[in-house]
Amino acid sequence: MGRSPCCEKAHTNKGAWTKEEDERLVSYIQAHGEGCWRSLPKAAGLLRCGKSCRLRWINYLRPDLKRGKFSDEEDELIIKLHSLLGNKWSLIAGRLPGRTDNEIKNYWNTHIRRKLLSRGIDPATHRPLHESASQDPKPTQDSTDKNTIISFSSSPQKPEENPKGLAITCKEGKLDQETSPGLDLELSISLPDHSRHQGSKNGGNDERRTTRCFACSLGVTTNGTMCGCGRARCEVFGAGNSSGGGSNDVIVSPGYDFLGLANNRSSILDFRTLEMK
DNA sequence: AATTCTTACAACCGCAGTTCG
DNA sequence: GCGAACTGCGGTTGTAAGAAT
Numbered sequence: 001m002g003r004s005p006c007c008e009k010a011h012t013n014k015g016a017w018t019k020e021e022d023e024r025l026v027s028y029i030q031a032h033g034e035g036c037w038r039s040l041p042k043a044a045g046l047l048r049c050g051k052s053c054r055l056r057w058i059n060y061l062r063p064d065l066k067r068g069k070f071s072d073e074e075d076e077l078i079i080k081l082h083s084l085l086g087n088k089w090s091l092i093a094g095r096l097p098g099r100t101d102n103e104i105k106n107y108w109n110t111h112i113r114r115k116l117l118s119r120g121i122d123p124a125t126h127r128p129l130h131e132s133a134s135q136d137p138k139p140t141q142d143s144t145d146k147n148t149i150i151s152f153s154s155s156p157q158k159p160e161e162n163p164k165g166l167a168i169t170c171k172e173g174k175l176d177q178e179t180s181p182g183l184d185l186e187l188s189i190s191l192p193d194h195s196r197h198q199g200s201k202n203g204g205n206d207e208r209r210t211t212r213c214f215a216c217s218l219g220v221t222t223n224g225t226m227c228g229c230g231r232a233r234c235e236v237f238g239a240g241n242s243s244g245g246g247s248n249d250v251i252v253s254p255g256y257d258f259l260g261l262a263n264n265r266s267s268i269l270d271f272r273t274l275e276m277k
Numbered sequence: 278a279a280t281t282c283t284t285a286c287a288a289c290c291g292c293a294g295t296t297c298g
Numbered sequence: 299g300c301g302a303a304c305t306g307c308g309g310t311t312g313t314a315a316g317a318a319t
Contacts, residue, residue: 014288055288102288110284
C-alpha cells in the first residue's frame with residue numbers, strides 16, 4: 001500500500017530560486033507555518049518539490065537566520081564542536097543560533113579547513129598533521145563481549161555509531177592536552193535551540209515529528225528515567241517501555257546530562273561518562 | 278580586455294531512519 | 299509485519315563572482 005508519490009518530478013523547477021518563488025514560499029509559510037512539505041509546493045503555487053522548498057526555507061529564507069560573516073568565536077566553537085562531533089553538521093548548527101548546517105558545512109570546507117591546515121592541524125583528526133599521517137585515527141575497539149570498550153581520542157569519530165548493547169567509555173585522561181594539544185575541552189555549551197524544531201501549525205505528522213527534544217533524538221535520558229523535557233514522546237523513551245524494553249536507553253551518570261554535560265559545572269562538557277546499558 | 282583560476286555558497290543527490298497505510 | 303513514502307542529514311556538484319594572469 002503506502003502513500004501517494006511525493007511529487008511530480010517531471011513538472012518541478014530546478015536550480016536557483018527566483019525572487020518570486022522565494023516570496024511565494026515565505027508568504028505561504030508565514031500564513032500556514034512550516035511542515036507538510038509534500039503538499040506545500042502545490043498549495044503555495046510553486047513548481048518545486050517539497051524537499052527543495054524545505055531546503056530553501058531552512059537554509060536561506062528563515063527569518064531567524066543570521067547570515068553574514070562568522071565571528072572568531074563562532075570559528076573556534078565550530079572547530080571545537082567538530083573535534084567532538086565530527087561531521088555532524090546539524091548537531092553543530094544546533095549550537096550556533098542563526099546558523100544552518102549547510103552554512104556551517106560550507107564554511108568548514110572553504111575557510112576552517114584551510115585555517116587548520118595553515119596551523120599544521122589535520123582538519124579531519126584535529127591532530128598535528130605529522131601525527132595524523134602516521135596514526136590510524138580509528139577508535140580502538142576490543143570486542144570481547146557486549147561491554148566492549150571503545151576508546152575515543154579527540155579525533156572526530158562518530159560517537160553515535162555504537163552498536164546496541166555497547167558501553168562507550170572515554171578512558172580517563174584520553175581527552176587531554178597530551179593527545180590533543182591546543183584543543184580546549186572547556187567547551188561551554190548550552191541546551192539546544194528547540195525553536196527550529198517547534199511543531200507546525202498544521203499539527204498532525206509534523207507535530208508528532210517535532211516533539212522530540214534534542215536529548216531524545218539522541219536516545220539519551222538525563223536521569224535514567226526521562227530526559228526532562230517533559231514531552232510525552234520523551235517519557236516513552238526514558239521510561240524504557242518502548243518495544244525494545246528500554247534496553248537501548250542511554251543512561252547518564254548522576255550529575256551529568258546528555259552528551260556527558262556536567263549538570264553542576266555550568267554546562268562544561270565532560271566526556272568521562274557516557275554509558276549505554 | 279579576455280581568459281583562466283579560485284573562492285564561496287546555493288542547491289541537488291542519495292541514503293538512512295521513521296512513519297504511515 | 300511489510301513495503302512505500304516522508305523527512306532530515308551529509309556529501310557532492312554547479313555556478314556566479316572576484317582575483318590573477
